[in-house]
Amino acid sequence: GCGSDESAGSGSGKDGGKIKIVAAHNQTDPDNPYQDGLLKFKEVVESKSDGNIELEVHAGTIGTEESELVEKLKLGAADVVLVSPGFMTQTGIKEVDLFALPYLFDSYDHWEQVVDGEVGDKMAKIINEKSNNDFKLIGYWSAGVRHYYGKKPINSMDDLKGLTIRTQTSGVVADYWKQTGSVPTDVAWGELYQALQQDVVDSAENAYPYFVQQNHHTTDNGKYITETGHDYTTRFLLVNGNKFDEYTEEQRQIILDAAEASVKAEREALYKQEDEAKQKAIDEGAKVNEIDRQPFIELAKPLQDKAVKEMGVEDLLQKIRDAK
Amino acid sequence: MGFILISLFIILMLIGIPIAFVIGIVALLGIMNIPYIPELTVPMKMLNGLDSFVLLAVPLFILAANLMNSGKISEKLIELSLAIVGPIRGGLAHANILVSMMFAGVSGAAQADTAGVGKILIPSMRKKGYDTETAVAVTAASSTIGVVIPPSIPMIIFAGLTNASVGALFLGGIVPGVLIGLAMMIFIYFMAIKNNYPRYTRAELKKFLKLFVESFPALLTPVIIIGGIISGFFTATEAAAVASLYTLLISMFIYKTLKPRDIPKILIDTLALSSLSLFALAAASALGELMSYYQLGTVAQDFFSNHIGAKWVFILIIIAFFLFIGTFMDAIPAMILFVPVILPTALQFGIDPIHLGLIVVITLAVGLVTPPYGLCLLLSAKIGNLSIERSFAAVVPYIAIIIVVLLFIAFFPDVAFYIPKMINPTLF
Amino acid sequence: MNRFVKELEKVQLTLGVIFLSIFFIVIMIQITTRHLGIPVIWTGELANYSFIWAIFMGAAVMVNRREHFNFDFFLKRLKGKARILLSIFNDLVLILFTIAIFYYGIQVVQKFWDYNWTALPEMKMGYVWLSIPIMGGTMIIYTLSHLVNHVKSWKEKGAGE
Ligand code: NA
Ligand code: NA
Numbered sequence: 001g002c003g004s005d006e007s008a009g010s011g012s013g014k015d016g017g018k019i020k021i022v023a024a025h026n027q028t029d030p031d032n033p034y035q036d037g038l039l040k041f042k043e044v045v046e047s048k049s050d051g052n053i054e055l056e057v058h059a060g061t062i063g064t065e066e067s068e069l070v071e072k073l074k075l076g077a078a079d080v081v082l083v084s085p086g087f088m089t090q091t092g093i094k095e096v097d098l099f100a101l102p103y104l105f106d107s108y109d110h111w112e113q114v115v116d117g118e119v120g121d122k123m124a125k126i127i128n129e130k131s132n133n134d135f136k137l138i139g140y141w142s143a144g145v146r147h148y149y150g151k152k153p154i155n156s157m158d159d160l161k162g163l164t165i166r167t168q169t170s171g172v173v174a175d176y177w178k179q180t181g182s183v184p185t186d187v188a189w190g191e192l193y194q195a196l197q198q199d200v201v202d203s204a205e206n207a208y209p210y211f212v213q214q215n216h217h218t219t220d221n222g223k224y225i226t227e228t229g230h231d232y233t234t235r236f237l238l239v240n241g242n243k244f245d246e247y248t249e250e251q252r253q254i255i256l257d258a259a260e261a262s263v264k265a266e267r268e269a270l271y272k273q274e275d276e277a278k279q280k281a282i283d284e285g286a287k288v289n290e291i292d293r294q295p296f297i298e299l300a301k302p303l304q305d306k307a308v309k310e311m312g313v314e315d316l317l318q319k320i321r322d323a324k
Numbered sequence: 325m326g327f328i329l330i331s332l333f334i335i336l337m338l339i340g341i342p343i344a345f346v347i348g349i350v351a352l353l354g355i356m357n358i359p360y361i362p363e364l365t366v367p368m369k370m371l372n373g374l375d376s377f378v379l380l381a382v383p384l385f386i387l388a389a390n391l392m393n394s395g396k397i398s399e400k401l402i403e404l405s406l407a408i409v410g411p412i413r414g415g416l417a418h419a420n421i422l423v424s425m426m427f428a429g430v431s432g433a434a435q436a437d438t439a440g441v442g443k444i445l446i447p448s449m450r451k452k453g454y455d456t457e458t459a460v461a462v463t464a465a466s467s468t469i470g471v472v473i474p475p476s477i478p479m480i481i482f483a484g485l486t487n488a489s490v491g492a493l494f495l496g497g498i499v500p501g502v503l504i505g506l507a508m509m510i511f512i513y514f515m516a517i518k519n520n521y522p523r524y525t526r527a528e529l530k531k532f533l534k535l536f537v538e539s540f541p542a543l544l545t546p547v548i549i550i551g552g553i554i555s556g557f558f559t560a561t562e563a564a565a566v567a568s569l570y571t572l573l574i575s576m577f578i579y580k581t582l583k584p585r586d587i588p589k590i591l592i593d594t595l596a597l598s599s600l601s602l603f604a605l606a607a608a609s610a611l612g613e614l615m616s617y618y619q620l621g622t623v624a625q626d627f628f629s630n631h632i633g634a635k636w637v638f639i640l641i642i643i644a645f646f647l648f649i650g651t652f653m654d655a656i657p658a659m660i661l662f663v664p665v666i667l668p669t670a671l672q673f674g675i676d677p678i679h680l681g682l683i684v685v686i687t688l689a690v691g692l693v694t695p696p697y698g699l700c701l702l703l704s705a706k707i708g709n710l711s712i713e714r715s716f717a718a719v720v721p722y723i724a725i726i727i728v729v730l731l732f733i734a735f736f737p738d739v740a741f742y743i744p745k746m747i748n749p750t751l752f
Numbered sequence: 753m754n755r756f757v758k759e760l761e762k763v764q765l766t767l768g769v770i771f772l773s774i775f776f777i778v779i780m781i782q783i784t785t786r787h788l789g790i791p792v793i794w795t796g797e798l799a800n801y802s803f804i805w806a807i808f809m810g811a812a813v814m815v816n817r818r819e820h821f822n823f824d825f826f827l828k829r830l831k832g833k834a835r836i837l838l839s840i841f842n843d844l845v846l847i848l849f850t851i852a853i854f855y856y857g858i859q860v861v862q863k864f865w866d867y868n869w870t871a872l873p874e875m876k877m878g879y880v881w882l883s884i885p886i887m888g889g890t891m892i893i894y895t896l897s898h899l900v901n902h903v904k905s906w907k908e909k910g911a912g913e
Binding site: 075086089 | 786793796863864866867868869870871873877
């Protein structure tokens with residue numbers, strides 16, 4: 001079935017006729033929470049529109065790189081995409097990096113309160129304005145809370161001294177890890193299993209559903225998990241604002257409703273998977289320990305202050321801290 | 325629409341438009357037909373398709389092979405191979421195969437081996453009384469081992485497409501590569517007895533040792549590359565860079581066969597060869613983009629689960645399909661286009677990506693000697709000054725040999741994985 | 753025209769070789785620094801982008817040298833004017849496609865000029881995207897010169913018959 005049924009492209013929303021929406025995330029694993037979220041999106045959109053809006057979900061098929069998905073969104077080759085703050089900064093909107101700061105949030109409650117509240121609205125506005133309406137934020141998803149995992153458990157910050165850690169190698173995140181005494185190292189995600197296995201890198205950091213799915217917890221350099229909880233991650237659910245404005249009032253409402261439902265579905269799926277993945281890791285022999293986060297949080301504060309000053313969002317940081 | 329695009333593809337190809345451009349043109353027209361995908365996706369995807377760290381290994385492995393040829397290291401290896409297998413009947417042909425296996429340990433591609441070895445061995449085989457057909461066929465067929473024994477550019481591309489580990493694929497290629505070489509040597513042995521091919525007198529031990537010592541720095545290259553990758557000392561891309569640097573250093577300072585003034589030409593040759601295959605890759609990325617909007621992966625998955633339940637039928641279909649594609653397309657664009665389509669089905673059948681990778685890479689290696697687009701056969705026929713038709717007829721038995729080994733690996737994967745599992749049990 | 757094309761090819765080939773050398777050196781730096789434990793973060797991006805420039809410049813030069821692989825058995829069967837006519841047709845097809853690459857390439861450059869590199873935020877993505885219209889533009893020039901030569905020989909054949 002090629003081509004002949006494509007006459008109703010998504011540009012033709014104005015007349016209220018049928019439209020097609022291409023929704024994409026970059027994870028090829030069908031069990032990823034992103035997939036739950038977008039499938040919910042599809043379900044709500046299609047049922048509420050009585051089938052007048054068709055939604056196609058791409059799980060990594062039109063891009064496994066977030067940068068590519070952002071480009072496609074801007075061009076209109078994708079209508080709904082999911083992006084992390086790190087990749088959004090590439091588009092020149094440096095304020096979004098706020099959400100990538102280490103130890104910004106201290107729990108999911110805190111995180112939800114912030115992104116679903118005033119700060120979240122403000123950030124949505126910044127993204128929309130700075131991108132000239134190329135990007136419109138319609139929901140905040142999460143990719144889990146990130147922890148350290150490596151060849152030995154961390155009981156105090158001193159234990160990190162000299163350890164190589166696979167993490168971002170530039171920006172505030174890299175600066176933070178350097179200050180802990182560890183050495184940020186660049187390893188591609190696809191090669192990380194082997195790198196941990198063969199002692200190329202001493203440790204890494206990520207959220208349970210992601211590194212357990214890749215079996216990192218079964219490697220020599222990945223089996224000690226210390227719950228540093230340094231990043232309650234934020235993901236942006238974006239649509240192309242210019243295209244969105246062309247839809248009818250009714251279509252817009254349906255999309256916004258669907259976005260809301262997808263936010264709920266994705267977060268629920270993620271929280272559930274996080275518990276399951278942690279249990280799986282423990283069952284398969286990984287050792288999990290908790291740690292007093294206070295010294296780590298203290299270390300992050302001056303870096304946060306400096307970073308928000310450069311981004312010009314000191315007020316937002318204050319609001320996030322006040323929400324604790 | 326699909327039918328129109330496929331017809332257009334065939335017509336443009338037949339009237340002589342370069343294949344990489346045919347791929348690009350079809351991608352552009354297909355995307356023009358989908359209103360919600362803007363046309364500038366085509367050039368964007370061409371660039372994005374190249375924006376991958378693993379691909380950097382392609383020109384680097386080509387550079388290493390070019391340096392081996394220019395530095396006359398291939399000649400050293402030929403001498404050594406002759407000293408080892410020369411005394412067997414059909415010694416020159418055996419040496420041709422053995423040197424290709426050694427060369428394969430350095431080179432990630434096959435053409436450089438055909439060129440380097442063919443230029444020397446095809447004329448000398450003829451001089452010693454082999455018929456041109458045999459000389460051309462052995463040279464072409466044995467150089468396909470270059471992409472089976474690691475390092476291997478197609479394996480790197482496959483790993484990039486599927487997130488499979490390059491190290492595991494490389495290890496998996498060793499046994500099939502050696503098996504193909506040995507099977508060809510057995511075939512040559514019987515041919516040699518039948519046709520009374522000449523053999524060489526055994527080299528004196530002293531001479532043999534001297535040759536071995538001289539070749540030692542060159543023979544070390546595969547050890548550095550494979551060892552480095554498997555031990556995690558460097559990535560595939562870095563290994564390629566190290567291999568080039570190492571080859572450059574030994575040919576300049578140990579063999580003293582390379583002068584600084586030779587380098588620009590080597591760089592130009594490297595750029596030429598790599599930009600040809602990588603431009604085809606870029607164009608294929610654009611066409612692959614079009615195909616992914618049609619979600620062909622899901623289509624294939626549905627088709628196989630509804631109509632074909634058996635794993636072995638699926639494997640045979642994959643082999644037949646890539647044998648066909650390989651006759652008119654390079655391995656790299658062929659994988660870019662079709663691996664994403666077959667991968668979901670393969671996973672559903674429980675086929676390990678590493679196993680799938682070996683099947684696909686070896687199958688596409690056959691494409692190097694099947695006309696019309698069989699680069700190694702074309703090159704070898706040109707060196708031997710033999711028509712494509714006669715060259716192809718001569719190479720058919722060797723193709724059969726490769727396919728037998730391929731089927732063996734396809735249905736008894738443990739054979740290929742036995743050694744790698746011993747070296748590193750956790751890789752699989 | 754022919755002389756200009758020759759000069760252009762020389763410049764472009766040199767550019768390609770320079771980018772190839774840059775990416776080779778950068779990768780060496782990356783290996784060295786990583787094993788010394790000094791994280792150098794910009795090497796990956798710089799290596800990738802010089803590689804892309806090298807390949808695109810090389811691909812354009814290969815158009816001029818007609819090295820991109822094509823099947824010529826049909827072309828070879830044709831004789832005289834028919835063969836030249838088909839060559840002219842093929843040139844026109846290539847020109848149309850390369851014009852599209854050039855035109856859409858310029859649009860890409862405009863749209864994404866201001867995006868920045870990840871590790872080197874002061875560098876613009878525009879510097880990378882620019883390789884597309886330059887490849888497309890030079891491919892147009894090379895193919896045009898092939899077209900001119902084909903038309904010339906068609907005219908000569910016409911006078912001869
Ligand atoms: Na090889
Ligand atoms: Na072929």
